[in-house]
Amino acid sequence: MAVAGTHTLEAVELYRFFHAQDDETFALRGVSLSVAPGEMVAVVGPSGSGKSTLLACLAGLDEPDGGHVEVGGERLSRRPEAERSRIRALSVGVLLQSGNLVEHLTVEQNIRAAWALAGRPGKLARPDRALGAVGLADRASARPSTLSGGEAARAGLAVALANDPPILLADEPTGEVDRAAERVVLDLIRARADRGRTVVVVTHSERVAAAADRVVRISDGRVAQ
Numbered sequence: 001m002a003v004a005g006t007h008t009l010e011a012v013e014l015y016r017f018f019h020a021q022d023d024e025t026f027a028l029r030g031v032s033l034s035v036a037p038g039e040m041v042a043v044v045g046p047s048g049s050g051k052s053t054l055l056a057c058l059a060g061l062d063e064p065d066g067g068h069v070e071v072g073g074e075r076l077s078r079r080p081e082a083e084r085s086r087i088r089a090l091s092v093g094v095l096l097q098s099g100n101l102v103e104h105l106t107v108e109q110n111i112r113a114a115w116a117l118a119g120r121p122g123k124l125a126r127p128d129r130a131l132g133a134v135g136l137a138d139r140a141s142a143r144p145s146t147l148s149g150g151e152a153a154r155a156g157l158a159v160a161l162a163n164d165p166p167i168l169l170a171d172e173p174t175g176e177v178d179r180a181a182e183r184v185v186l187d188l189i190r191a192r193a194d195r196g197r198t199v200v201v202v203t204h205s206e207r208v209a210a211a212a213d214r215v216v217r218i219s220d221g222r223v224a225q
Contacts, residue, residue: 007072007166009035009058009093009198015066016053016221028054028064029221030069035200040193042212043202050221051202055171058200059094060084071167085177089118093160095170100156101144107155114162134158134188149188150181157188167198174205186211 016028027050035041043051056062058069060076068077070089076084088094101110108127131137134154139147147155153173160168170189174182182205190211195197201208209215217224 001062007037008070009033009167009200010070011054011058012070013067014054014057014064016050016057016062016064021222023075024172025102026221028057030067031218031221031223033058033200033216033223034068035198037198038193038196039214040190040199040201040212042209042215043200043218044204044209044215045218045224049218051218052171054218055169055200059169061094079205085117089114090163091165091167093163093165093168095156095160095168095173097172097175100159101152103144106141106143107136107147107158110144110155110159111162113158118163118200130158131155133161134185146179149176150184153177153181154188155184157185161192168192168200170199170201172203173201174203174208182207 011031014028014031015026017024017026022113031054043054045051053062057064059088060069064077068075070076071087074087078088102113105113108131111127111130127140128137134157136151136158137155139151139155144152144155153176157173168189173189174185177185186208189199189201193213201212203209
């Protein structure tokens with residue numbers, strides 16, 4: 001496994017389709033993407049264009065029907081779920097629109113759970129540092145249901161970054177926050193790329209896209225030319 005900060009994310013000719021009775025819908029139609037360390041890429045496009053499906057395949061949360069994904073030169077696709085989970089826990093931080101926080105755990109316990117999944121239960125040994133980095137040091141004992149939208153977004157980001165992953169994938173990270181919270185979350189994400197990490201953000205926000213080094217437009221499951 002390559003060291004943090006040296007991971008390139010590579011997607012090669014990804015296809016993904018879904019069946020609904022006799023109908024077949026293509027979510028991805030031969031999408032290729034390469035993102036280098038130190039680069040922040042924004043993936044934009046209309047709803048239903050395949051953006052979130054692409055991110056799920058990049059994270060190994062979904063398997064493409066064709067093509068493959070490589071993380072730091074290690075193949076992620078077509079591997080058992082246990083192996084994909086191992087690679088993801090060590091190398092990929094994933095920030096989803098929802099589901100980043102386990103509801104029955106406190107914010108601190110969510111971070112400790114992320115460490116445990118990566119086989120690093122003693123990592124840093126200071127959840128307050130991880131929470132302090134996102135401005136939530138005083139919310140360590142809070143349950144997710146008590147957090148505001150902005151706090152939940154930052155707590156989810158703290159969990160995604162708990163293991164200091166070389167790759168960060170974020171799906172609409174500012175979709176449910178006000179402008180002030182959006183600025184905080186965006187600055188935190190931008191800082192990852194500035195530290196040499198590989199960052200991909202799916203977004204509808206013009207401000208998020210403007211902060212990226214490169215914008216990739218998806219339309220009808222394809223990269224728009």
